[in-house]
Amino acid sequence: MPQTAPDQSRHDMEILAPAGSPEALQAALAAGADAVYFGLKRLNARRGAANFAPEDLKSVVETIHAAGAKAYLTLNIDLVQRELGLAMRTLQLASAAGVDAVLLRDPALLAARGAFPALPFHFSTQAAVSSSAGVQAAKALGVSRVVLAREMSAGEIAAAAVPGVELEVFVQGALCFCCSGRCLLSSWVGGRSGNRGACASPCRVPWTDLAGNGGSWLSMHDLCLAGDLAELRRLGVASLKIEGRLKSAAWVRDAVTLYRRALAATEHPEALATDLDQAAQLGAYTGRQMTNGYFTGRRDNLTGDSGRVASRTDTPAATVAAADAVASPNVADGDDESPRLTLSRDDRGGTLWAISHGFQERCFRIAPQRVAKAKRATSIAAVLEQLATAVAADGATLATVCVDSDLPEILLPRSAGNGVVDDIVSYLRLIRKESDGIVRGVSLPPNLQTLLAARGAAHPANTRHLGDGIDCIRINADQADAFLATNSDQTAPLLLCCSPTAATTVPELFAKISARANRLAAVAMPAVLYEAELPAWRALLPLLAAATVPVEVNSWDGWQLAREAGCVMEAGPGMAVMNSVAAQQLCNLGCRMVTASCELDCEQMEELCGAIAVPMSLTVFAHLPLMLTRAELPAGYRPEDHVILQDKRQTALLPRREGALTVLYGETPLDWRSLRNPKIAAARLVADLRAAPTLRWPQTPGAADGPSRLFNYDRRLR
Incomplete structure (x- = not known):
């Protein structure tokens, strides 16, 4: 069935809306978005969003095109070795579905560009392009559009206008305290990498100095350029990007409606004041003030309290909880997508059997049970062997990690062991019916097969x-x-x-x-x-x-x-x-x-x-630069004084002024x-x-203070 091509002449600047869910997608299109950007279930920088199943991609693109809009797929994270196969098949799927462009960060995807000559590639803001030189690099690499770093000023955006490369600029939504694509803080604190779409937003929590002074010093105000659209038009910006794949469909609708009206109001300044009043109301979603400070070249008073801070709470057994994308060492084709079993003690007693898959985790709990006769019981080690046999017989793949070395010796009633095996096998069978199978079935061009096999x-x-x-x-x-x-x-x-x-x-x-x-x-x-x-x-x-x-x-x-x-x-x-x-x-x-x-x-x-x-x-040794920022810390706080900042978990940062930036190094190496x-x-x-x-x-090794000194070496990167 032929697809309806998007109307590329509808507006002089594209209004680009986030679609973190099917509901948000429909809201964006109904409100008049010229384009939407969205991710599949894996390998995108908003893993916490609902996202879209690969098997639905073609129909999603058809829906977007039928509304006269463009469809941009986000594939904008750092890829680990096992994810290469999935990433390349996702490109093939995107090309076949008629996606209008793919956003990328990892250089590995540039190696695949020649295999998809009809599929435009865009540099995500995660690619950290912050000057005209970076835009010229994009042109040399065959990248047709660059999403510029969010901390750039109007003058810097103007200088970055290189013929032959479109510029995309964020105009609404959350700002990062760190320069675009440069943050290691979330990964350092808990293994949740912002560069891989799992940021835990540690910058939003209160930070204090050692004297107890502090506040939400690293929590940025929200961006709003609704009053600067005429200037953005003058600068030659092609696309106005609204951040918000984790926000509600209603918020997306209101944001697109606002920018649709504000863009028209640039021709009628008398109407703009009303639109700016409406823009301020978008901040109620996060409880943060609005700012256009970076755009105007102002870098002070950009941080402060948030009235609504998102949190994620893991739930107990037999429920789906937010978790990390984890690796399996026995994935035959090089993907990081097979489920993984993590076995650990339960704080309430008993054991937790957690199946991690993509960004979700399913926990099965065996409650503490008294074993009356050892000869009628089974050990956890035996249950693991039984599980491995059952999983293999069912055609699945699973890796096992035992967190506590003494767990295999624990005895269980045989019925409890049989029950958890049945539950896990049933769950693995269920998730195999979902999106993973569609992507795995996509065949790759010979040159990409050679690239992955090398x-x-x-x-x-x-x-x-x-x-x-x-x-x-x-x-x-x-x-x-x-x-x-x-x-x-x-x-x-x-x-x-x-x-x-x-x-x-x-x-x-x-x-x-x-x-x-x-x-x-x-x-x-x-x-x-x-x-x-x-x-x-x-x-x-x-x-x-x-x-x-x-x-x-x-x-x-x-x-x-x-x-x-x-x-x-x-x-x-x-x-x-x-x-x-x-x-x-x-x-x-x-x-x-x-x-x-x-x-x-x-x-x-x-x-x-x-x-x-x-x-x-x-x-192998470093006080790592966990954040680099253009934002000024509160008045009276001078990075040159080398005063340490810390949060309630005692994560300590040492700010240093380096050129135009403040670099926040980890105090612990x-x-x-x-x-x-x-x-x-x-x-x-x-x-x-x-x-x-x-x-x-050599430096004198510090006192052992937990796994943070090894960063992610001895824990799973999420």
């Missing part, structure tokens, strides 16, 4: 295993003299992080770099670049290229500048990879080395190392020096001392 031998440079000594140290350029004076016995090469403030400062900075040439591994560019910083880098990079000093790029903006200058490039933590295809793609784009994501758990890191065929860098794992191998093991209390290396 498993190169370990690169000969990746010979340093986890547990070997540090052989590279990351410091800021202004720390170099102090580091060398303090560590006269150290010969490890340096990763020198630079932030030239102006082109006039480049000669002096380059002279300092040249003086350290025999100690340099690379000069590292910042993870975020704004327009005002580009001239200085355009002056410095050709000098580094001429001197053959390697340059570590940490954003698409930086990649474009280094590429223009002809630099020897490496991909740093700002472009960290979670899968081998992303690593190979960055290598194909000129990066001689890539960096493994510090968010990965042990199992995912092992799988990456087993598949990667390019040299890799791995950070990631420290993997005590680990030994021959399955994790890299070409370079790095210690990051930028926020260390002393530049002396």
Whole structure:
């Protein structure tokens, strides 16, 4: 059945609405949205939304097109190794369904672009493009639209208008305290990665300094640009994006209605005041004030209390609860989508048998029961064996994790063991009937099959295993003299992080770099670049290229500048990879080395190392930059005073001013020096001392204070 093509001439600027559920989709279309963006059940940056089943994608697209609108599919997360097959089949499904564009973050999807010439690719705001250089990078990569970073000003948006690439700008909804796509805080606190769609919003809780002063210092006001649409039109913006895939259908309807009217009111200013009054009412959903501060270049008074803070509460046995997407080590085709069994003690006694699948978890509880005669009982170990046999006979796949080492010895009545086996097998049978089977049945083009099947031998440079000594140290350029004076016995090469403030400062900075040439591994560019910083880098990079000093790029903006200058490039933590295809793609784009994501758990890191065929860098010690922000902290709080912020769980942040940004480092370091794992191998093991209390290396290990010191290594990344 031929699809109805969307009317691309309806409006000069597209009103793009969120569709986190079928109800929100209908509300957006009824209110007159020109386009909607939505995700499937997995692999999108709003895993907590209802989202859509893959088998419904074609009908969803047909519904959208019948309303004269466009359909944009979000596939905008970092992908772990096992998710590559599912991601590629999702692209195939999107192409077959007639999706108008796919939003992406992971470089692995760029490797698949050639297989889908009729499917436009857009850079998500999670791709962290924040300047004209990043938009030029998108053009070079064949990306037709860029969703710009939310913290950009009108002038910066104007500068980013590059012919041949459309600009999409957020105009309404929630703002992140962190620069777009750069937050590690949620992952650090609880393994729920915002870069993978599972953010727990730890920035919304109260934070205090050690003196007890504080408040919702990191909770941003909501964005509202309803009064700035005429300016956005003048800037050449193609699409006005409304955030809100976790919001209700009624909110989506009201937001689209408001922007439909406000866009018309730009031709009739007398009507605009009424629309702005209505815009303020949208904030009642979150209890937050509205702001256009970033757009106008104002960065103070952007945070404050929220009257309505979303929470998620896990429910007891036999109910579906919010949980994480987890991995299964025996997935035949490389997906991270098979259900997983986690067995743990129940706080009320007994045991919990939790089946995790996608973003959901189903818990089955065996209540504490007295066993009168051991010969008539069964052990949990025996139940697990029985379960494995039953699951295999039913054609399913399941991984088992025992949280408590003594659990297998617990005895149960045989009826309890049989009951939980029956319940789990029935549940696995049910979920196999759902969306996963549709995506798994999608056949891939031969070139993508080859891409996924490729498993190169370990690169000969990746010979340093986890547990070997540090052989590279990351410091800021202004720390170099102090580091060398303090560590006269150290010969490890340096990763020198630079932030030239102006082109006039480049000669002096380059002279300092040249003086350290025999100690340099690379000069590292910042993870975020704004327009005002580009001239200085355009002056410095050709000098580094001429001197053959390697340059570590940490954003698409930086990649474009280094590429223009002809630099020897490496991909740093700002472009960290979670899968081998992303690593190979960055290598194909000129990066001689890539960096493994510090968010990965042990199992995912092992799988990456087993598949990667390019040299890799791995950070094994760091006070991690958990957030980077343009927002000013409250008056009277000065980052240069190095006053620690902490929440009620004692998560501690150390703000430091670095150039135009405030960087919030974790006070507790990631420290993997005590680990030994021959399955994790890299070409370079790095210690990051930028926020260390002393530049002396080696650092003295701190007191053991729980799993956060290992980040996600010993827990599942969600």
